[in-house]
Amino acid sequence: MVTFRILPVIENRVLGPYTLLRIKDRNMHKEAKCGQFVMVGFPSFLDPFLLRPLSFLSIAEDSFSLLIKKKGRGTEKLSELSVGDELKILGPLGRYIIPPKSGILIAGGIGIAPLYYQSLWMSHGILFYGAKKKRDILFSKDFESRGFTVKTITEEGRGTVADLVRENLEILEGQQIFICGPDAMTKALKDIIGGYAKQAFVYMERRMGCGLGGCKSCAVKTDSGYKLVCQDGPVFPLKEVSYD
Amino acid sequence: MIDLSVNFAGLKLKNPVILASGVWDLPYTKIIDFEKLGGVIYKSLSLMPREGNPPPRITEIPCGVINSIGLANKGIKIFNREVLPELKELGTEVFLNIFGESIEEFSKISSLIRDVSGIEVNISCPNVEKGGVYFGRDPETAYQVTKAVCENTDLPVIVKLTPAASDIVVVAEACQEAGACAITAVNTFPGLVIDIDSGKPLFERVVGGVSGPAIKPLALYKVYEVSSNVGIPVIGSGGIGNYEDVLEYFFAGAMAIQLGSVIFTNPLAPIEIIDNITKYAKEKGYSNLKEIRRCVDE
Numbered sequence: 001m002v003t004f005r006i007l008p009v010i011e012n013r014v015l016g017p018y019t020l021l022r023i024k025d026r027n028m029h030k031e032a033k034c035g036q037f038v039m040v041g042f043p044s045f046l047d048p049f050l051l052r053p054l055s056f057l058s059i060a061e062d063s064f065s066l067l068i069k070k071k072g073r074g075t076e077k078l079s080e081l082s083v084g085d086e087l088k089i090l091g092p093l094g095r096y097i098i099p100p101k102s103g104i105l106i107a108g109g110i111g112i113a114p115l116y117y118q119s120l121w122m123s124h125g126i127l128f129y130g131a132k133k134k135r136d137i138l139f140s141k142d143f144e145s146r147g148f149t150v151k152t153i154t155e156e157g158r159g160t161v162a163d164l165v166r167e168n169l170e171i172l173e174g175q176q177i178f179i180c181g182p183d184a185m186t187k188a189l190k191d192i193i194g195g196y197a198k199q200a201f202v203y204m205e206r207r208m209g210c211g212l213g214g215c216k217s218c219a220v221k222t223d224s225g226y227k228l229v230c231q232d233g234p235v236f237p238l239k240e241v242s243y244d
Numbered sequence: 245m246i247d248l249s250v251n252f253a254g255l256k257l258k259n260p261v262i263l264a265s266g267v268w269d270l271p272y273t274k275i276i277d278f279e280k281l282g283g284v285i286y287k288s289l290s291l292m293p294r295e296g297n298p299p300p301r302i303t304e305i306p307c308g309v310i311n312s313i314g315l316a317n318k319g320i321k322i323f324n325r326e327v328l329p330e331l332k333e334l335g336t337e338v339f340l341n342i343f344g345e346s347i348e349e350f351s352k353i354s355s356l357i358r359d360v361s362g363i364e365v366n367i368s369c370p371n372v373e374k375g376g377v378y379f380g381r382d383p384e385t386a387y388q389v390t391k392a393v394c395e396n397t398d399l400p401v402i403v404k405l406t407p408a409a410s411d412i413v414v415v416a417e418a419c420q421e422a423g424a425c426a427i428t429a430v431n432t433f434p435g436l437v438i439d440i441d442s443g444k445p446l447f448e449r450v451v452g453g454v455s456g457p458a459i460k461p462l463a464l465y466k467v468y469e470v471s472s473n474v475g476i477p478v479i480g481s482g483g484i485g486n487y488e489d490v491l492e493y494f495f496a497g498a499m500a501i502q503l504g505s506v507i508f509t510n511p512l513a514p515i516e517i518i519d520n521i522t523k524y525a526k527e528k529g530y531s532n533l534k535e536i537r538r539c540v541d542e
Contacts, residue, residue, distance in 0.1 A: 002274045004511050041509060045485050046457050049509055050304045074304070090275075090511060209302045209309065210508045212275070214268040216287075216316045217302035226295055226316065231271065 004090045009081045019068040019079040028064045034099045034121045035235045038091030039211040048074045053208045055114035067113040093211045094234050100176045108161050108181025114203045130161025162188040172196040187243040200238035204229050246525045247532040250500050252477045253400035253425035257282035260500035265341035267504045275511045279335035288343040288366050291353045293319035308456025312447035314371045320356045337361040345374040347392045354396035362399050368406035368431030370453045380406040383418040394423035404428035407466050416474045426477045430466045455505040457483045471497025487520035494537045
């Protein structure tokens with residue numbers, strides 16, 4: 001069930017270049033499913049005005065966690081919150097997915113957040129993970145301890161996650177693939193993985209107004225016209241997404 | 245018992261709070277109790293389906309939002325088949341906002357509308373190539389469009405005006421003369437956001453529509469201007485976020501109000517506002533909306 005509530009922050013922790021916010025809530029773990037997200041906003045009605053769409057990083061019985069990358073006014077303010085500060089939370093939102101028991105995850109930068117959440121629903125798999133710098137790579141040991149093989153690459157080192165996947169194409173054979181990262185990365189991957197794109201899904205991000213299919217803002221171009229991230233996604237079959 | 249009902253054009257709305265066109269769709273029934281609302285206006289429908297503008301389509305501004313959606317919709321025929329049956333079950337008065345690129349298109353779409361409480365004519369959207377704000381800036385075209393709609397329907401016709409008209413009162417008078425039973429004032433203000441990384445406008449169509457608390461005093465003045473000069477009822481719209489804003493709109497002359505982008509920041513605002521108007525009336529000892537709006541009518 002979708003709810004709109006005011007909930008308190010119970011933890012703010014710096015995690016590499018990001019901020020982990022933990023929000024107290026005993027209901028989300030009963031309601032949220034794999035692939036879904038929440039809209040997060042500040043109690044003041046005036047400014048910042050819009051709620052921000054954010055993926056779950058993880059959900060526990062008493063709380064859920066979000067991973068924040070400072071990108072603008074809103075995310076900067078979110079990063080600065082203290083324990084006890086309150087947030088408006090609308091969710092869970094979006095179409096859920098049924099994750100495979102095992103599969104391939106491909107993350108770029110902050111794109112690790114929804115894939116980390118998805119991995120909690122899986123028993124094992126392979127993670128390809130690219131970031132700008134070595135310190136940006138998070139959760140490697142955590143993934144490994146849960147039966148995932150982790151392959152990382154950094155731009156300050158050898159290259160991008162697309163390069164990493166190109167070197168390991170044969171691993172993709174027969175696997176479901178889930179991708180989250182910047183559009184440029186997912187576009188490059190679509191070309192690189194070629195025929196394997198049939199088995200691939202991509203988590204999309206767009207500027208969003210309402211989160212409930214009302215404003216039609218978060219449009220993604222697909223082979224069958226525009227679709228909405230909040231209603232038809234956030235997870236789309238990669239082959240349908242048009243990057244022209 | 246406080247009676248917040250509003251009567252106009254033969255309709256009785258249970259209260260003056262109407263959900264504006266373009267900000268909600270059926271998934272909002274998961275979070276808002278529609279039966280409590282005075283009415284809802286469904287997002288602009290055109291004769292044929294419209295894809296809408298390329299993304300990005302929205303961004304935040306200080307105290308508000310600017311959009312360039314471009315009236316994405318399924319078209320009236322698919323709407324009648326797929327969406328209308330569900331809207332009829334909402335338990336509130338349903339109005340359809342309609343859009344046409346020509347007067348002929350307005351005539352055709354009006355003749356296809358059925359089973360709703362009324363029509364709101366959109367001659368004020370800034371996010372399209374033809375029609376929209378281009379019709380609403382010119383009193384003669386506003387007259388022609390309104391007349392074409394009124395001739396093709398028996399339903400009450402409301403016209404939603406743009407604040408970009410050089411004289412909104414003249415446009416409103418033209419709509420009244422053509423048969424409109426009420427005016428919605430106002431649609432979004434045309435505005436611009438530049439992406440400083442590229443040095444170019446954020447939206448492909450350059451212009452966007454500004455809404456939210458940032459425009460409230462601007463929109464409120466338009467409501468005052470229209471309601472002071474035009475005989476038909478005015479539905480106020482623009483940046484309303486709480487019941488105090490609603491009172492301002494009443495005292496500026498609005499008969500009812502529409503809530504738009506506030507539901508992005510607080511989807512429960514419509515219900516909170518209705519509850520707070522009721523509470524306000526109780527505290528002041530008013531028993532109905534007419535008493536609340538007394539200083540306007542005096």
